[in-house]
Amino acid sequence: MFFFFSKILAFLIAPYTWVFIGVLILLKKLWHTTYRKYVLTLCVFMYVISNSFLVDELVRAWEYEDDEIYSKTTQYDIAIVLGGFSRIDERLEKADFNFSGDRLFQTLEMYHKGRVKKLFITGGSGSISHPEHREALYIKKYLKNIGIPDSNIVIESNSKNTYENALYSKHILDSLQFKGSILLVTSSFHMRRSLAVFEKAGYKNLTPFVTNKITGIRKFDIDYCFIPNSDAIFSFNLIIHEMAGYLIYWLKGYL
16 A cells, blocks of 8 residues: 555655646636646647656667577677766766666676676766866776776777767777777667668677667556656657767768
8 A cells, every 4th residue: 555655655756746626726817827738838839748648658669689699698799888878976976877877787687797898988088167077088997997807808998989989999899900899888879870870880790789678578557558757858869869960970971
């Protein structure tokens, strides 16, 4: 019973719930005015982007599906892990992992299982005000702190986006005369664009490995299908941003 009420309470105290209810009240007030269709459209839009089932269907159509690489035993010479999975804690001078931290953690499991020989971290600073906060440098420090030998770590710390991840990383691998197999690691929502960019950049023997998938097995629970959820808005924003990024990259010829 407590669990049931805790779920209801979580919904009621969520700021998005207040906003949604407020718009519904506004719709009632304006129902007999010319503004009705605008507020009604807003209500429908707010409901759609906060509906977990509908958003997950959109995400499911976009997310990249690998060939169950995780459950196989294939070995790779190097894993290129795309950055954007951490922020820099200026006070402690260390990396704090975010929603996409699974990119690194899943790769570490592959490394410790012996399926990946070396780790390649690519990612510079995504901050305009702090260009010195280069992610790959901090992740290298983290990897060394948890016992990964320096000889098994390669970094690229100048890139600011996915296109530069591919371009600058290839320069490094070419300088090392690397000819082995590559495991490309990034989030499931980001892999479609990443794989296209890396392939266009001329990478060979490249295998995609998706992490932190947003969707799972399709379900039909009442709260999941009908009750607005602010988490769905987060997923919707991710996918719209990624779709826009894919389009821009296509227009620029990066894909």
